[in-house]
Amino acid sequence: MKTKTILEWLTLSSSIYFLAKDTQLLDRIKELSEKGKDEINKIVSESQLDENGNELEFVDKLILKTHELKEELDDKIEELVIKFYKKINVAHLDEIKALNEKLEKSDSAIALLEARLNRLEVK
Structure with a gap:
């Protein structure tokens, strides 16, 4: 009997929780709809002119x-x-191009250094 009572209380408390959550959701929707109404009324009440000086509909x-x-x-x-x-460290296309250019410059510098080294070894 005690287990049944505990289960009933748990069920009741979870139901109350979901009802409270739904109430909060409905209150939030009501709040947003009132803000929306106010914003629409504000837009309608403002007089905006087009390029010819006529009021917009x-x-x-x-x-x-x-x-x-x-x-x-x-x-x-x-x-x-x-x-x-930035968070997942995905490189942008421009960054990849810049890195490729640096790599090519480094390769050419290494090739020049190897050529100089070979020339010095020959002497």
């Missing part, structure tokens, strides 16, 4: 804002990719 404002957000997202993604590459 709502759809044009949304398109403009979407392009701005896309550019910001692209910049953030680029930063994250660069950080990720």
